[in-house]
Amino acid sequence: MLRRTSPVIPGFGMTLGFTLLYLSLLVLIPLAAMFVHAAQLSWADFWAIISAPRVRAALKLSFSTAFAAAMINAFIGALLAWVLVRYEFAGRKVIEAMIDLPFALPTAVAGIALTALYAPNGLIGKLASDIGLKIAYTPLGITLALAFVTLPFVVRTLQPVLADIPREIEEAAACLGAKPLQIVRHLILPAMLPAWLTGFSLAFARGVGEYGSVIFIAGNMPMKTEILPLLIMVKLDQYDYHGATAIGVLMLVVSFTLLLLINLLQRRIIKT
Template structure:
């Protein structure tokens, strides 16, 4: 494929060199160092670590909760973006600012606040106990924490695309006889889907590696509410650096496969 330098920004070779050096120093070299360190393990040793029941339970919980939180935010975040773009009401700018609060709030503070709220004696937890619903120290609490942390990714990705969709397209479709469901299916969803997938991917990737907001509300019970990042920290506290690296490599591989599949799907939808 022929290179097509941008005529606007000069110095293609220089800027490309800076890009590759920066990515190598920030992303590639640390990951390569982790892979090299993990190579000290033989394949049977590596497999024994990553196939342990405790590790598999943490893997299932981490990726399952991240997927559930990303899907939930994909729905709720899109509705929030729709309300902020299409309606004008008192307090709109305050709500718009509150959406970015998880970005600025330390994750440990978010975890403590959520635990105080949803614990059995918390404001919401005590009411949940009356209907036999336990939130804190369960996978449900982990999903709520991840949903809180990753909400802005979906809203801030979908919101600009909604603002750029001309309302005339919807009006034209309605004038041509389309009902509201047909307008949603044939006009809005095709325009929003690439941005929605981008927001979903960002939310999922952020949720997989989340640590601070989860450890307080999870309860950290091995095999039940223990996530992979916490298990890595446990290995490090035990000076089992090879074990922690092996889990990190497995986590990296699974994350890469998930993100690759999502990106391929996004590219296919964009071309369509």
């Protein structure tokens, strides 16, 4: 008969109860309230709201730009994490602080700064306009804003994992004749892949729900650059609480499904 081994410090029941209570008050009860409010709608009314062309356009824009920004940071963030972990150089602490800046900077301030930079009369926006490229008030501008906000999630997730990879293993592989690409492919990537997926998931989830840094640079044109969080705010301003709740439920279900699939993939990779 299997028995659960007792930990050195007891208190599993109390700590588990506190965890479930805290999680319920902050997450489960508010989300359940949203589903209860949405349940007041008939299925026909609910489907009419979420299948509206404006909602579908905002849904596609929000998830596509969040995915693109997460993919960009998945590679750029991995490179930054590698440099910060493996190399000592002048200005390293400054770069560390710059990476954490999106955490401390209010998202509205970030949005204003990015808009001023990428607008047609801005420093970078003007140079881009000279070659026929428009950044602000386009999906490209939204993607760049989301990449700015979500960068720390990837870097801070990968740094501890890369720091725990012993350099002796890489040196031993090199002594045995392994080439740098082989070392990266067979030693570095398998060790960092679960953390990489976690950082990608966090960046993607944050990008889907981001509001403050996007509304300024998006231009908020319906069917073109309007994101789902902004559409929810529009519904609330119009006192259309049922419409806002229906869109929120749609956003929650799609986000949860995608994150669940990513977590299942991560588990499968860890087991193999």
